[in-house]
Amino acid sequence: MSGDTTSPGRLIVGRETRPKMPPYLKLRHDAGRGRWVLLAPERVLTPDQTAVAVLQLCDGTRTVEEIAAKLAEEYSAPADVIGKDVVDMLQDLADKGYIKG
Amino acid sequence: MTEELKGNGHIETLIVDDEPTEGVVGKEDATAELCARAPVGLLAELTHRCPLQCPYCSNPLELESVKNELTTEEWCSVMRQAGEMGILQIHLSGGEPTARKDLEDIVSAASEAGLYSNLITAAVTLKRDRLEDLKKRGLDHVQISFQDVDPIMAEKIGAYPGATQKKLEVARWVTEMGLPLTINAPIHRHNIQNVPRYIDLAVELGAQRLEIAHAQYYGWAFLNRAALIPTYEETLASIEYVEGAREKLKGVLTIDMVVPDYYAKRPKPCMGGWGKGFMNITPSGKVLPCHAAESIPELNFDNVKDRALRDIWLDSEAFNAFRGTDWMKEPCRSCAFKEIDFGGCRCQAMAITRDPRNTDPACALSPYHNEMVALAKKEAAKPATEFVYRNPRNVAKATETQDEPLVPAE
Numbered sequence: 311m312s313g314d315t316t317s318p319g320r321l322i323v324g325r326e327t328r329p330k331m332p333p334y335l336k337l338r339h340d341a342g343r344g345r346w347v348l349l350a351p352e353r354v355l356t357p358d359q360t361a362v363a364v365l366q367l368c369d370g371t372r373t374v375e376e377i378a379a380k381l382a383e384e385y386s387a388p389a390d391v392i393g394k395d396v397v398d399m400l401q402d403l404a405d406k407g408y409i410k411g
Numbered sequence: 412m413t414e415e416l417k418g419n420g421h422i423e424t425l426i427v428d429d430e431p432t433e434g435v436v437g438k439e440d441a442t443a444e445l446c447a448r449a450p451v452g453l454l455a456e457l458t459h460r461c462p463l464q465c466p467y468c469s470n471p472l473e474l475e476s477v478k479n480e481l482t483t484e485e486w487c488s489v490m491r492q493a494g495e496m497g498i499l500q501i502h503l504s505g506g507e508p509t510a511r512k513d514l515e516d517i518v519s520a521a522s523e524a525g526l527y528s529n530l531i532t533a534a535v536t537l538k539r540d541r542l543e544d545l546k547k548r549g550l551d552h553v554q555i556s557f558q559d560v561d562p563i564m565a566e567k568i569g570a571y572p573g574a575t576q577k578k579l580e581v582a583r584w585v586t587e588m589g590l591p592l593t594i595n596a597p598i599h600r601h602n603i604q605n606v607p608r609y610i611d612l613a614v615e616l617g618a619q620r621l622e623i624a625h626a627q628y629y630g631w632a633f634l635n636r637a638a639l640i641p642t643y644e645e646t647l648a649s650i651e652y653v654e655g656a657r658e659k660l661k662g663v664l665t666i667d668m669v670v671p672d673y674y675a676k677r678p679k680p681c682m683g684g685w686g687k688g689f690m691n692i693t694p695s696g697k698v699l700p701c702h703a704a705e706s707i708p709e710l711n712f713d714n715v716k717d718r719a720l721r722d723i724w725l726d727s728e729a730f731n732a733f734r735g736t737d738w739m740k741e742p743c744r745s746c747a748f749k750e751i752d753f754g755g756c757r758c759q760a761m762a763i764t765r766d767p768r769n770t771d772p773a774c775a776l777s778p779y780h781n782e783m784v785a786l787a788k789k790e791a792a793k794p795a796t797e798f799v800y801r802n803p804r805n806v807a808k809a810t811e812t813q814d815e816p817l818v819p820a821e
Contacts, residue, residue: 319662319663320661320662320663321662332591333589334551334552334590334591334619336527336551338525340497340499342448342449342496342497343444343445343448343497345444347445347499348422349499349500349527349551350527350591351529351551351552351554351591351593351619351620352426352427352428352429352500352529352552352593352620352667353424353425353426353427354424354425354427354445354451354499354500355422355423355424355425356422356423356424356425356441356444356445357421357422358421358422360421361421361422364421395420395421398419398420399419399420399421399422402419402422403419403422404662405661405662406415406424406662406665407619407620407662407663407664407665
C-alpha cells in the first residue's frame, strides 16, 4: 500500500537522485551522549553510524550511486547491497520530509 | 504517527511535541538512551500575556502576572543550563512569546547553547523585521496557530479582530525566509468539520507540519468543555480523514494528531511518562513535569531562581512524585500496560477523581470511566454553551467554579 503513493511533490529516490538535507534538518554531534542526533521540527532522530556516513555525503551534488560507491569502497562492502540500503533509507527519510532531491 | 515511528533500520524517530499532553514519544530503546542523561524537550512559557483569549488555552486558570516573570538574564541562564545538561529542543511559548521584548536575547542564548528552537506564536502582533532578526539569531522553526480556517469563527474563538489575515501574512513570511513552518489547528466542535480545509491550508502555505490538536480538557478547556467537545462520531470521522490524508501527502506534509482521550479505550501515555523526557518552565520560573501540574495541590515546585535546572530534574519532589510505577494504585499497579501508558494523565485523574494516584478516567479500567464518557457525550449532544474566554477578568470566575467530583462505579 504505502509504496503506491504518488502524491505531488513526493520525492522518489533512485540511483540518479542527488539528495540533500533541507536547512531545517540539523545533524549534530551530541558530546554529552557520545552520539549523533538529527534535529528537526518537534523531532529528534537517532541515526546509526551508517546513516551518519550517508547523510554527511548528501550534499545535493553527489548522486545516490556515487554515495553508495564511496561507502562501498570505505567499508569494503558490495556496492549493490549498499546501494539498495541507501535508497531505502533515503526514501524513508524523504517520506518524512527530511530529504529533498 | 505509528508508521513514522517504525524507523528504517538505521534511524529511530522520537517525537518531541510541544503539545503538553504528548511530550516525548518513541521506541523504548531510543527514548531510554536519549532520556537517560536529560529530558530531550523543554517547554518555556515565557509569559502568560496574550492578545488572544481562546477558551481552550492550555495555561493554568491562575495566570501569572507580568511583574513575576523571569528576567532576561534568568531566561538566558535557563537556556545555557538546558544546553549543558543535554536538553535538545526548546519550545518558546506562552501566552504569546513575542510579547516579551527580550525574545531576541533568549533566542540567541538558546542558539548559542546548541538548542533546536521552536517559536510557538499566535503571530497576530509579529512584525516582519522582528522575524528576520530572530532567524538571524538562530531560530530554527516557527509554529503558528489558526483558530479556524473560517476567519469569522477564528475571530470569535480568539476574540481578536482580523486575526486570520495577519496570521496568513506571517505564515508566508516564514516560508519566504526559508524557515520551516508548522500550522497548529486546535480542534473542537466549532471547527472539527474543517479538518480537510486545514490540511489544504497547510499544503498551500508550504508548511512542513500540521498539528491536528483536538482540545485536551484541562484548565480553561475543562471549564469550557460543554462549549467545545465534539461528538464521538465527528471525532472518529476527523481521525479517519487525517489518516487517509497522511498517506496521500507522504513526503509533502507531516500531520501530527492529538486525539481527545474521552473517546478512547486506553489512556494516552501522558508526557511519555512523568518526569521521563520533558519539562516545563512557567513565566515565573517554576519547573513543572507538565504544563498542568500545578492543578495537583499536593505538589511543591522548585524554581530556577533557587536551584540548578539539572538538580530540579534529578531530585525535585514534584518530578519524583509520579516517576516510574511505584506510586501506582490498582488497577494500574498490576496492569500489563503500566510501562506503556503510565496510568495516563495525573492531572486528569486529579480533575475528575480528586486523587492524582488514581487511574486516568480515560482508561476503560477506571471506575470513573463510564460516567466521564457519558457526561461528555451528553454535553456534545446539547447545543454548545457560551465561551468563558481566557482573560484576567475571568480568572476569578474560573477558579471559583468547581464542579462536584464524579462518583466511581461500584
